[in-house]
Amino acid sequence: MKPRTIAGGIALLAAASLLIIAVVWAGAQAAGSQPERIVLCPTADPTTGAYVTWRGGADVTDASAQIALDNGTPAIGNDARTIAATPNVLQVGTSSYKHFSAALTGLQPDTAYAYRVANGTKWSEWFTFRTASTRPKPFRFLYFGDEQNSIGTLCSRVVRQAFAMAPDARLKLHAGDQTNAASNDTEWGEWFMTAGFLNASTLVVPAIGNHQYERSVPGSDTRRLTSHWQAQFELPRNGVAGVEESSYYFDFQGVRFVVLNSMEKIVEQTVWLDTLLTGNPNRWTVVMFHHPIFSGARNRDNAEIRKQWKPIFDSHRVDLVLCGHDHVYGRSNPESGPAAGHTVYVVSVTGSKQYEAGDRKWAARFGQDLQLFQVISVDGDRLRFEARTADGSLYDRFEMVKRGRTVRFSPDTKLGPERLRSK
Ligand SMILES: [Fe+2]
Known part of the structure; x- marks a missing residue:
């Protein structure tokens, strides 16, 4: 081969390589990034x-779900229905992302489904979940208090223990x-990491806290809900105008599960x-909402929320009110004490931040310096509640049995001593 021909050959090879790289790169761009932060909501x-x-990258133009x-069987997707997703652009510093939502609708009640989601041609694994029955049927659910701090390092084990x-x-x-x-995207990333596939295969039901609000502009006294909320969660828009999805x-x-926003539009x-x-x-x-009706932490009292909402809980005989915010554990007894009535009030905490105790006369069972999760079972006339610590140990338990409008409340009286902070 003549030298000139060799040089020409090398140039041709280089051009072809560049072309292949460009095609592969363009293909990768079109394919999009692997779906992340996948969350299933009711x-x-x-x-x-x-x-x-x-979530996908800002370059993703065609996201979809299949159900x-x-x-x-491995042929799970043969008869899958494809559903187009709606993007919601979220700016994070100098980066922007697209959070996609798809409504998996038209499903049969009490039926097992599989679904997956895609950014372009990059598909997630198949996740499975079951639609609710139209009739009362036994089931269990989990309840977590504030994660907020040490989310990745210390909360993940609580979530995993709850799943176990x-x-x-x-x-x-x-x-x-x-x-x-x-709007700290790293913290949100940790929050999604702690639950991994659980977020995609159980219905996630979030309430907002005060830490989901930020100053409208730096130095302003007015606060607004972070844009992360609306982007990351698709929730029923059947609440109060102006606080939809919270x-x-x-x-x-x-x-009946009701989630309230304890930051805005209380009346x-x-x-x-x-x-x-x-x-x-x-x-x-x-x-469920964030700021408790009865506070367990020092110097805390949500008098306006109590004044507005407690009479409604009383008159409609709400069974359970689940809250966070106080970074302690507290549970009322509906038959005695300042919180007596029909409703059982609970405050709990999952994260590492722990507070000094305040006036806790309302709480029949109290705890400090604990990381907790709660398992609640509903079976016909019977509701069972368990609070467990990060290592799975039982910390609190009660049962409610309903006969007509009468409820028999039975707390576990054989629990160990309360865990309290030494002065
Ligand atoms: Fe809070």
Whole structure:
């Protein structure tokens, strides 16, 4: 081969290589990044649908989800239905991301489904979940207090312990302050990491906390909900106008779950809640929000929220009110003490931040310097509640049995001593 021909050959080879690299690169760009932060949330009717939300790069132009009956075979996707996703651009510093949401609707009640999501041609694994039954049917759910601090390092083991003890839990309730800084994307990344595939295969039910709010502009006294909330979670828009997706409700197998926003539009939510619980056909009612009606931490009291919402809980005989914010554990006895009535009030904490105790006369069971998760079982007329510490040890337990409008409340009286901070 003549030298000139060799040089020409090398140039041709180099050009071809560049072309291949360019094609591969363009293909990779079009394919998008692997879906991350995948989270399944309830629609207003969990018997026929669920929302799924996930994150991709700003360059993703065609995101979608696929859903099929879970037939337990590798051919799971043969009859899958493809659903286009809606993007929501979220700016994080100098980077921007797209959070995609797809409504998995038109499903059959009490049926196992498999779904996956894609950024372009980059698909997630198949996840499975079961739609709710239209009738009351036994199920369990998890409830977590504030994660907020040491989310990745110390909360992940709590979530994993909860999964080990209740792998069949259908819902995962979070009572607010999931992160410490409202729009800290690294903290949100940790929060999604702690639950991994659990977020994609149980219905995640989040309430906002004060730490999901930030100054509207630096130095301003007005605060607004972080843009991360709306981007990362798709939730029922059946609450109060102006606090959509932070006040919402849905019914699940005999239980009405109501999530309230304890930061804004308190009076409006009072009116809405009163209407919502009038004629509620469910056997049980569980309400969750961040700031507790009865506080357990020093120098804390949410008098306005108590004044507005407690009469509604009383008049509609709400069974359980689940809160966070105080970084202690507290649980009332509906038959005695300052919180007596029908409702059982609970404050709990999952993260590492722990507070000094305040006036805790309202709490029949109290605890400090604990990381906790709660497993709640509903079976017809019977509701069982367990609070467990990060190592799985039982810390609190009670049972409620409903006969007509009468409830028999039975706390476990054989528990060990309360864990209190030594002065
Ligand atoms: Fe808080």
